[in-house]
Amino acid sequence: MRLAPADLLGLGLLGLRTRKLRAALSALGISIGIATMVVVTGIPASSHQALMDEMSALGSDMLRAQSVSVQNKPVALPEDSVDMVRRIGPVTRVSAVANTHTQVRRSDLIDENDFSGAGLSVLAARRDLLDVVGGSVSSGRYFSRADEVFPTAVLGVQAATQLGIGEIHGGEPPPQIRIDRSWFTVIGVLRAVPLADDLDRAVLTGWHAAQETLRFDGKPTVMYIKAREESLEDVRDVLPATVFPEQPGQVQVSRPSDALAAKRATQNTYSSLFLGLAGVALLVGGVGVANTMVISVLERRREIGLRRALGATQGQIRVQFLTESVALAVLGGAAGTMLGVLVTVGYSAYQGWPWVISPLSVAGGSLGAAVVGMAAGVYPSVRAARLSPAKALAST
Numbered sequence: 001m002r003l004a005p006a007d008l009l010g011l012g013l014l015g016l017r018t019r020k021l022r023a024a025l026s027a028l029g030i031s032i033g034i035a036t037m038v039v040v041t042g043i044p045a046s047s048h049q050a051l052m053d054e055m056s057a058l059g060s061d062m063l064r065a066q067s068v069s070v071q072n073k074p075v076a077l078p079e080d081s082v083d084m085v086r087r088i089g090p091v092t093r094v095s096a097v098a099n100t101h102t103q104v105r106r107s108d109l110i111d112e113n114d115f116s117g118a119g120l121s122v123l124a125a126r127r128d129l130l131d132v133v134g135g136s137v138s139s140g141r142y143f144s145r146a147d148e149v150f151p152t153a154v155l156g157v158q159a160a161t162q163l164g165i166g167e168i169h170g171g172e173p174p175p176q177i178r179i180d181r182s183w184f185t186v187i188g189v190l191r192a193v194p195l196a197d198d199l200d201r202a203v204l205t206g207w208h209a210a211q212e213t214l215r216f217d218g219k220p221t222v223m224y225i226k227a228r229e230e231s232l233e234d235v236r237d238v239l240p241a242t243v244f245p246e247q248p249g250q251v252q253v254s255r256p257s258d259a260l261a262a263k264r265a266t267q268n269t270y271s272s273l274f275l276g277l278a279g280v281a282l283l284v285g286g287v288g289v290a291n292t293m294v295i296s297v298l299e300r301r302r303e304i305g306l307r308r309a310l311g312a313t314q315g316q317i318r319v320q321f322l323t324e325s326v327a328l329a330v331l332g333g334a335a336g337t338m339l340g341v342l343v344t345v346g347y348s349a350y351q352g353w354p355w356v357i358s359p360l361s362v363a364g365g366s367l368g369a370a371v372v373g374m375a376a377g378v379y380p381s382v383r384a385a386r387l388s389p390a391k392a393l394a395s396t
Contacts, residue, residue, distance in 0.1 A: 097202075099123055154190060184203075330373065
């Protein structure tokens with residue numbers, strides 16, 4: 001007698017319906033295995049992502065390009081060099097500063113030969129500079145679209161200390177400084193910028209204000225470039241010719257940060273670790289299902305003998321037990337996947353990490369469980385099908 005697929009499925013699920021506690025305990029075994037797979041991939045991946053974020057904050061994706069100095073004076077780069085670098089495919093952000101070669105003093109009452117502003121650079125800065133170098137303002141504000149056209153200044157943390165300027169408060173008259181022969185209003189003070197420490201000893205002015213007030217020619221002297229990490233070396237190779245096509249040898253480009261090499265090494269290590277842990281978890285779950293199904297065959301020999309005596313074929317017996325094995329694994333895999341996701345999200349939130357759940361581990365949880373269940377059920381199903389009706393009935 002031929003059975004429809006729905007009938008075969010019903011027979012396969014018969015053992016689960018009639019032995020609910022055993023089915024639950026059997027599914028628990030595979031669910032723990034799958035949950036372990038999700039957790040041992042999710043929690044390290046979340047920790048790894050937090051580590052990667054910290055390494056990215058060290059400038060692993062940033063390059064610095066500047067011209068070669070002649071007689072201790074930096075040579076200006078072409079005026080359109082920033083726009084040319086922005087056209088490089090892997091480049092995500094680019095900004096620049098330019099040395100205006102002017103002097104800064106606290107007031108016009110200080111003699112020009114006074115050294116209160118010694119060692120400080122007056123730089124024309126673009127409005128997107130802080131976004132590229134990861135800088136921030138400790139008090140006051142950075143240049144807005146309106147600020148950059150007026151004679152305003154933002155001080156690096158060391159420059160502010162040297163000029164005797166503290167915090168900038170909104171309700172108080174802002175301090176002023178003398179740059180060259182013009183007054184500039186200080187609108188903000190920066191925090192220390194680890195990725196560009198030369199800005200700590202700099203007085204920044206708006207790009208357009210420097211052109212109007214300080215006779216700045218609009219040509220940058222230092223460029224800060226962010227690019228996709230996997231293409232950082234390629235970007236570095238083409239930067240000199242892109243920045244200064246006429247004299248690429250006049251352009252110096254920093255090498256990639258050591259944090260990039262450490263980041264790549266860490267990624268490779270974690271990838272291998274995740275793969276090994278996931279394989280062990282699935283193996284443990286598969287052994288548990290196989291053990292459960294072998295015991296089920298031994299305990300249900302009377303049922304097998306009765307069905308064979310009533311005309312069930314060996315193929316139908318195999319499908320019945322194989323279906324039961326796969327169903328156990330799939331149910332356990334679904335429950336284990338949900339449990340693993342919840343544990344990963346909860347632990348990551350507790351640690352303050354950005355939680356990372358691999359789509360492969362979630363999508364592959366139930367699929368992997370089905371494959372493991374099928375593999376684990378092959379031997380028990382074949383053994384059940386080979387039982388002769390007479391021996392099976394006589395053994396009870």
